Amino acid sequence: MDFFKRWFGGGGSSSAEKAKKRLQLVLIHDHTDISPQLLNSLRIDMIAVLRKYMDIDESKIVMNLDHMEEEMGTVALVANIPVLRVKRGAGDEGQPKLTVSEEAILSDRRVVSGAASPRAQSGGRVKRHR
Amino acid sequence: MGARVIVVTSGKGGVGKTTSTANIAVALAKRGKKVVAVDGDIGLRNLDMVMGLERRIVYNYIDVIEKNCRIAQALVHDKRLKDHLYLLPAAQTRTKDAVKPEQMKELCDQLRPDFDFVIMDCPAGIEGGFRNASAGADEALVVTTPEIPAVRDADRIIGMLESMGKSPIRLIINRFRPVMVQNNDMLSQDDILDILSINLIGVVPEDDSVIKASNSGEPLALDQNTPAGEAYSNIAARILGEDIPLLPLDAPSEGIFSGLRKMFGF
Numbered sequence: 001m002d003f004f005k006r007w008f009g010g011g012g013s014s015s016a017e018k019a020k021k022r023l024q025l026v027l028i029h030d031h032t033d034i035s036p037q038l039l040n041s042l043r044i045d046m047i048a049v050l051r052k053y054m055d056i057d058e059s060k061i062v063m064n065l066d067h068m069e070e071e072m073g074t075v076a077l078v079a080n081i082p083v084l085r086v087k088r089g090a091g092d093e094g095q096p097k098l099t100v101s102e103e104a105i106l107s108d109r110r111v112v113s114g115a116a117s118p119r120a121q122s123g124g125r126v127k128r129h130r
Numbered sequence: 131m132g133a134r135v136i137v138v139t140s141g142k143g144g145v146g147k148t149t150s151t152a153n154i155a156v157a158l159a160k161r162g163k164k165v166v167a168v169d170g171d172i173g174l175r176n177l178d179m180v181m182g183l184e185r186r187i188v189y190n191y192i193d194v195i196e197k198n199c200r201i202a203q204a205l206v207h208d209k210r211l212k213d214h215l216y217l218l219p220a221a222q223t224r225t226k227d228a229v230k231p232e233q234m235k236e237l238c239d240q241l242r243p244d245f246d247f248v249i250m251d252c253p254a255g256i257e258g259g260f261r262n263a264s265a266g267a268d269e270a271l272v273v274t275t276p277e278i279p280a281v282r283d284a285d286r287i288i289g290m291l292e293s294m295g296k297s298p299i300r301l302i303i304n305r306f307r308p309v310m311v312q313n314n315d316m317l318s319q320d321d322i323l324d325i326l327s328i329n330l331i332g333v334v335p336e337d338d339s340v341i342k343a344s345n346s347g348e349p350l351a352l353d354q355n356t357p358a359g360e361a362y363s364n365i366a367a368r369i370l371g372e373d374i375p376l377l378p379l380d381a382p383s384e385g386i387f388s389g390l391r392k393m394f395g396f
Contacts, residue, residue, distance in 0.1 A: 014313075014314030014315070015314060015315045015316075016311070016314045016315060016316055016317050016318065016321060017314065019277075019278055019317050019321075020317060020321045020324070020325065022278065023278055023281055023282060023317075023325055024325060026282060027282065027285055027325065030282070030285065030286070
């Protein structure tokens with residue numbers, strides 16, 4: 001009887017094993033579930049921080065605590081935040097955004113397109129890594 | 131030294147709190163302790179019927195709290211265990227908001243000097259009824275069955291008891307079916323302990339005699355001739371600090387009885 005159960009039932013785990021696994025998963029969920037108020041406060045704080053770097057579509061943010069079923073015991077905060085535009089200059093200071101290529105300077109005097117960014121010290125036109 | 135006040139709770143309804151309260155109280159009384167079983171379920175009282183004392187009730191503890199009678203007048207003396215077993219009934223025609231946790235705590239404190247044990251039956255749930263019943267307790271016994279909803283609710287109730295500072299909090303696994311467990315069709319003792327992570331105080335097997343006992347109002351522990359009755363007796367012994375080993379799974383739980391032989395299929 002058991003053989004057929006395994007064949008048709010799939011997975012081969014016993015009834016008790018299924019119960020145990022489901023209980024363990026749901027209890028992780030029960031223990032780590034974040035209250036709606038807390039999630040909302042978190043969302044407001046996150047939007048404030050993100051606003052410094054980019055324009056986002058606040059109405060379309062989706063945020064959840066995800067209980068990763070494949071790896072028991074791990075919880076991830078998953079947020080889907082549509083970005084409309086990355087703000088220029090934000091966070092650029094100190095970051096070597098440009099790569100200077102001698103070849104480019106000598107052979108290709110194409111103007112760098114797009115938003116402004118700190119030019120290389122050499123003052124020349126350089127290709128910017130996107 | 132005053133009484134140990136123990137609340138018997140579960141979260142989930144119908145898993146055997148009232149049955150456990152009655153039988154543990156009886157078993158402790160049989161061992162010479164002076165015990166009062168308190169029905170914490172205002173409005174849906176059942177401890178009186180399970181103990182077979184429903185016709186002896188005159189007053190209940192709401193009357194005591196509202197100062198309509200003295201506590202001695204509300205106590206029902208169980209003559210089967212003379213001077214050792216008492217019932218303090220709940221009101222059937224009131225509701226859970228008739229009392230506050232502080233009043234229940236004071237009630238328990240009033241009982242402490244005169245008893246060795248106060249066993250408080252708790253209603254199902256996590257709201258006012260639970261808070262009232264557990265307010266005066268030092269220790270807790272959590273009852274569960276080997277089923278998903280019961281274990282999940284037990285987990286929640288354990289969390290609440292821990293945050294209330296109750297200690298020790300120990301588990302009773304009720305309605306255990308060794309054959310199903312052996313066939314991997316039911317959560318085992320180890321499975322449940324893995325999940326709930328508290329100490330086990332006893333396993334009570336599924337036993338038809340529980341129903342018959344409730345029908346006649348004769349708690350099983352009075353006789354101990356049944357698997358469940360003996361299990362409750364062992365639980366009482368462990369509450370008293372005795373080290374009674376739990377029987378292994380392949381042996382009939384807690385004793386050899388024809389009922390269990392039937393379960394094993396021979």
